[in-house]
Amino acid sequence: MRIGELAKRSGLATSAIRFYETKGLLPPAKRGLNGYRDYPAETVAVLAIIADAQQAGFSLEEIKQILPADISSWRHEELMDTLRRKVADIEAMQARLKESKAHIESLIRLIEAKPDDMGCRENASRVMASLGLSKGK
The missing domain is CATH 1.10.1660.10 (Multidrug-efflux Transporter Regulator; Chain: A; Domain 2)
Known part of the structure; x- marks a missing residue:
């Protein structure tokens, strides 16, 4: 063909x-x-x-x-080993993505917890300090 x-x-x-x-x-x-x-x-x-x-x-x-x-x-054992390794890789990636998602959601909650009387600049300083990233460190 x-x-x-x-x-x-x-x-x-x-x-x-x-x-x-x-x-x-x-x-x-x-x-x-x-x-x-x-x-x-x-x-x-x-x-x-x-x-x-x-x-x-x-x-x-x-x-x-x-x-x-x-x-x-097909080389059966080699194929099965490769497929099993790929499943393990995917599971490891899922775990990393779950951790990343949880971290980002925590950051969102922290940012959204801004007191009503606080400006954005002060809130940014508050968030950075709570993450251990303040200018003094």
Whole structure:
């Protein structure tokens, strides 16, 4: 199948397909006498795997490491280890994001706790002092 048809079937731009090929995620396409790329039908599935993996947070290098040369011959243990590591990475990121969210929400509450008779400049000094960031420190 030519690259235009592959692009239509995969929903990806031809430039993305060429990019994945240059990065080694796709084997080089065979070329006809006319120079056109000719891709096997299973390339559509490989491109779907690449797109799904990217959306799940895998880098192109990680995807390249787990994609088999032949789509019918996955390296099961390596694939499972990589997937488990990605889940652990996501869980660690979720924990960091939860901490960041809590810190920001605490800061919002601190700023909003400004006494009615206090101006913004004084409130900023109050907030900075409560965070241990006052000018005297």
